[in-house]
Amino acid sequence: MFAERINRLQGSLVREILAVASQPDMISFAGGLPAADAMPKLDFTELPASLSQYGPSEGESWLREAVAAEMSKNGVTVTPEQILILTGSQQGLDLAGKLFVDEGTPVLVEAPTFLAAVQCFSLYGAKFVEVGLTPQGPDLAELERKLISEKPRFAYLIPTFQNPSGVCYDEATRQRVADLFDEHNVVLLEDEPYRELVYDECDRAPICARLKAAKWVHFGTFSKTAIPGLRVAYLACHPDLMPHFYKLKQAADLHTNRQGQWAMHRFLTSPDYPAHMERLRGYYHAKRDAMAASLDKHFHDLADWVVPQGGLFFWLTLKADIDSYALLQPALDRKVAFMPGKPFFASGRTSNHLRLNFSHASPERIEEGVKVLAEVIRAHR
Amino acid sequence: MFAERINRLQGSLVREILAVASQPDMISFAGGLPAADAMPKLDFTELPASLSQYGPSEGESWLREAVAAEMSKNGVTVTPEQILILTGSQQGLDLAGKLFVDEGTPVLVEAPTFLAAVQCFSLYGAKFVEVGLTPQGPDLAELERKLISEKPRFAYLIPTFQNPSGVCYDEATRQRVADLFDEHNVVLLEDEPYRELVYDECDRAPICARLKAAKWVHFGTFSKTAIPGLRVAYLACHPDLMPHFYKLKQAADLHTNRQGQWAMHRFLTSPDYPAHMERLRGYYHAKRDAMAASLDKHFHDLADWVVPQGGLFFWLTLKADIDSYALLQPALDRKVAFMPGKPFFASGRTSNHLRLNFSHASPERIEEGVKVLAEVIRAHR
Numbered sequence: 001m002f003a004e005r006i007n008r009l010q011g012s013l014v015r016e017i018l019a020v021a022s023q024p025d026m027i028s029f030a031g032g033l034p035a036a037d038a039m040p041k042l043d044f045t046e047l048p049a050s051l052s053q054y055g056p057s058e059g060e061s062w063l064r065e066a067v068a069a070e071m072s073k074n075g076v077t078v079t080p081e082q083i084l085i086l087t088g089s090q091q092g093l094d095l096a097g098k099l100f101v102d103e104g105t106p107v108l109v110e111a112p113t114f115l116a117a118v119q120c121f122s123l124y125g126a127k128f129v130e131v132g133l134t135p136q137g138p139d140l141a142e143l144e145r146k147l148i149s150e151k152p153r154f155a156y157l158i159p160t161f162q163n164p165s166g167v168c169y170d171e172a173t174r175q176r177v178a179d180l181f182d183e184h185n186v187v188l189l190e191d192e193p194y195r196e197l198v199y200d201e202c203d204r205a206p207i208c209a210r211l212k213a214a215k216w217v218h219f220g221t222f223s224k225t226a227i228p229g230l231r232v233a234y235l236a237c238h239p240d241l242m243p244h245f246y247k248l249k250q251a252a253d254l255h256t257n258r259q260g261q262w263a264m265h266r267f268l269t270s271p272d273y274p275a276h277m278e279r280l281r282g283y284y285h286a287k288r289d290a291m292a293a294s295l296d297k298h299f300h301d302l303a304d305w306v307v308p309q310g311g312l313f314f315w316l317t318l319k320a321d322i323d324s325y326a327l328l329q330p331a332l333d334r335k336v337a338f339m340p341g342k343p344f345f346a347s348g349r350t351s352n353h354l355r356l357n358f359s360h361a362s363p364e365r366i367e368e369g370v371k372v373l374a375e376v377i378r379a380h381r
Numbered sequence: 382m383f384a385e386r387i388n389r390l391q392g393s394l395v396r397e398i399l400a401v402a403s404q405p406d407m408i409s410f411a412g413g414l415p416a417a418d419a420m421p422k423l424d425f426t427e428l429p430a431s432l433s434q435y436g437p438s439e440g441e442s443w444l445r446e447a448v449a450a451e452m453s454k455n456g457v458t459v460t461p462e463q464i465l466i467l468t469g470s471q472q473g474l475d476l477a478g479k480l481f482v483d484e485g486t487p488v489l490v491e492a493p494t495f496l497a498a499v500q501c502f503s504l505y506g507a508k509f510v511e512v513g514l515t516p517q518g519p520d521l522a523e524l525e526r527k528l529i530s531e532k533p534r535f536a537y538l539i540p541t542f543q544n545p546s547g548v549c550y551d552e553a554t555r556q557r558v559a560d561l562f563d564e565h566n567v568v569l570l571e572d573e574p575y576r577e578l579v580y581d582e583c584d585r586a587p588i589c590a591r592l593k594a595a596k597w598v599h600f601g602t603f604s605k606t607a608i609p610g611l612r613v614a615y616l617a618c619h620p621d622l623m624p625h626f627y628k629l630k631q632a633a634d635l636h637t638n639r640q641g642q643w644a645m646h647r648f649l650t651s652p653d654y655p656a657h658m659e660r661l662r663g664y665y666h667a668k669r670d671a672m673a674a675s676l677d678k679h680f681h682d683l684a685d686w687v688v689p690q691g692g693l694f695f696w697l698t699l700k701a702d703i704d705s706y707a708l709l710q711p712a713l714d715r716k717v718a719f720m721p722g723k724p725f726f727a728s729g730r731t732s733n734h735l736r737l738n739f740s741h742a743s744p745e746r747i748e749e750g751v752k753v754l755a756e757v758i759r760a761h762r
Contacts, residue, residue: 001481001534001568001596002480002481002625003479003480003481003482003483003486003505004483005479005483006479006480006625009625009628009629009632010628015631033434033435034434036430036431036433036434039430039433039434041430042425042428042430042433042640044423044425044428045426047423047425049417049420049422049423050417051610052417052420052423052608052609052610052611053414053415053417053420053609053610054414054604054609054610055610086634087468087612087634087638088634088635090631090632090633090634090635091633091634094632094633094634098384098386098387098504099383099384099387100382100383100384101384102384102385102386105384116632119632120632123479123629123632124384153382187382215382223435227433228433228434228435229432229433229434229435229436229638229639229640230433230638230639230640231468231634231635231636231637231638232638244383244387244390247390247391248390248504250396250471251390251471251475251497251500251501251504252471252472252475252633253467253468253469253471253472253475253612253634254469254471254612255612256612257468257610257611257612257613257638257640257641258610258611259423259425259610259611259638259640259641259644260638260640260641263640
């Protein structure tokens with residue numbers, strides 16, 4: 001009765017965890033939600049009535065211009081014609097799956113990687129090729145080896161404050177990755193939802209800006225810096241890919257809601273925007289430091305981690321070889337939620353990692369939750 | 382470099398026609414745009430800040446409840462749990478394509494049918510089975526024959542004010558179609574974007590409400606009755622299908638924009654809504670009558686048509702065997718745009734039909750445009 005791809009449509013254990021995690025008495029490190037109290041207030045008072053009509057599939061010209069200008073500031077020189085406005089960057093993953101993935105198509109991803117990308121590309125039949133991550137970025141020798149042996153059609157990478165690992169590729173790695181993609185002519189999908197959530201100085205120049213031959217797609221979103229509920233994001237891409245993305249977007253939902261595009265453009269171009277971003281970075285910076293302090297206090301003998309220079313997550317590697325899934329129920333029983341490592345690996349291998357989100361809970365609750373989590377692990381051993 | 386499905390991604394000649402048609406000096410009967418001056422004013426003054434956060438993939442509970450209540454009024458008894466809020470009903474077609482269509486899957490459609498549905502299902506590899514339309518609905522003998530011989534996985538039907546034909550299935554046909562789908566256990570996709578745009582009394586009870594065994598999906602939208610730019614629509618479906626649609630929706634764009642859902646719910650439940658619908662029907666009714674009068678005057682010897690009881694289109698069948706595509710350029714040269722019949726046939730066969738939209742132009746421009754169109758046809762013969 002159903003299409004074959006439906007057999008690949010995974011029921012998401014993550015959603016079940018998040019459902020439990022959203023209970024009011026729960027200290028949740030599980031989700032990746034931006035902090036609601038740090039979101040700008042929406043003002044629709046001057047919304048033009050003309051935006052009530054159907055709009056262009058590629059997005060509003062003024063928003064595409066603002067995005068192109070913003071990207072050029074970040075070193076990616078693009079024209080507005082290379083920008084496609086999306087109904088959230090999840091849609092970008094879906095459109096990319098449609099554009100590139102047949103059943104059995106090799107797709108290179110980091111290990112670990114963003115689980116929703118794995119689910120999305122799986123739906124179209126992707127065969128995943130994993131490359132391990134170091135604190136500087138992907139293992140370059142392994143990357144080159146697999147580009148040659150596995151011939152992936154594209155690679156999906158999150159170079160800046162990676163979800164879940166928090167890794168930010170360093171300058172040399174970014175250049176080497178670009179050179180490898182040019183040399184082997186592999187399409188790069190560069191996903192950067194967290195790039196503006198930066199707390200320490202670090203290399204963030206997009207890799208796609210360094211490509212000379214390889215085709216590329218760059219995903220960006222306003223959901224982590226402004227208003228996720230509006231569902232407005234964008235992609236920038238090599239000019240050759242745009243006509244396909246345009247048609248795929250039209251077939252997917254005609255166009256992104258225009259009121260959301262207007263509100264986001266208004267915010268993006270308002271004098272408040274830089275101040276908002278400063279506040280937001282300061283707000284998350286403090287929470288990151290709070291979790292770092294709590295981890296030093298309670299986890300020094302339990303796990304290893306690198307303090308993330310940006311983004312929303314700590315990624316812990318337990319010193320003991322424990323499947324972190326086994327810790328979930330005991331933690332939930334004590335009203336603390338976290339995300340086990342397993343779903344972040346395309347291979348689905350068991351993992352002794354924990355992903356801890358620090359943007360949601362208050363510093364006090366962070367200290368309390370981290371303490372309880374340490375007790376749960378000690379009790380388990 | 383690309384997935385195979387991209388070879389099936391049609392460049393849409395329709396978009397090119399619409400681009401030309403949107404020139405200010407053009408009299409356009411080509412599009413299907415609701416009239417902007419008949420759209421309600423959006424009021425976001427009481428928009429809750431809580432809607433800025435990520436929302437539920439299935440949609441907001443209060444909107445699902447309102448939609449379920451509305452559908453029950455129309456005879457389709459559903460619970461809110463059977464409602465999925467969509468980013469426009471085009472998204473419903475895409476999700477249905479993902480759920481049901483493999484390469485070569487037989488899909489039954491009316492001839493003619495909604496061209497965007499053909500493009501959408503084609504992307505997933507649908508093999509189309511056409512059934513001809515009569516003024517009462519599909520040719521029932523042909524329908525039964527093809528349900529048996531072609532074994533379609535689902536049928537996509539637009540029973541009420543069909544686009545492009547304007548046909549509204551009569552009562553007996555609706556019941557017979559339901560019986561046939563039950564008997565042969567074929568999934569029904571019932572698309573009803575125009576059902577509320579009714580100008581004359583007619584049978585409109587949804588077919589899915591009559592099904593006893595067959596699975597079904599019913600698509601509805603607010604784009605034709607309210608604000609297309611918000612991109613808010615919905616589907617209702619058999620309970621067995623909902624878990625799949627839920628996951629597919631989440632993989633497609635996480636959820637529909639919450640501000641749009643809020644504005645639409647506010648409008649749908651406001652005391653203004655019934656009055657707005659009355660005004661809207663009266664407004665389009667007058668335009669339909671204007672075009673009917675102009676057609677009687679200028680087309681009586683050129684074409685046959687049935688005056689549509691609702692919707693947005695007249696569907697003309699030329700008495701002469703002329704490929705209506707051949708008339709397009711001469712008409713555009715004289716600043717009148719229309720939609721030739723060809724793209725509305727899944728088989729892509731040449732057609733002597735014209736689709737004329739009557740909701741966009743003023744009555745004066747309608748008379749002028751119809752007159753010019755008749756002159757173009759006479760000159761061609």
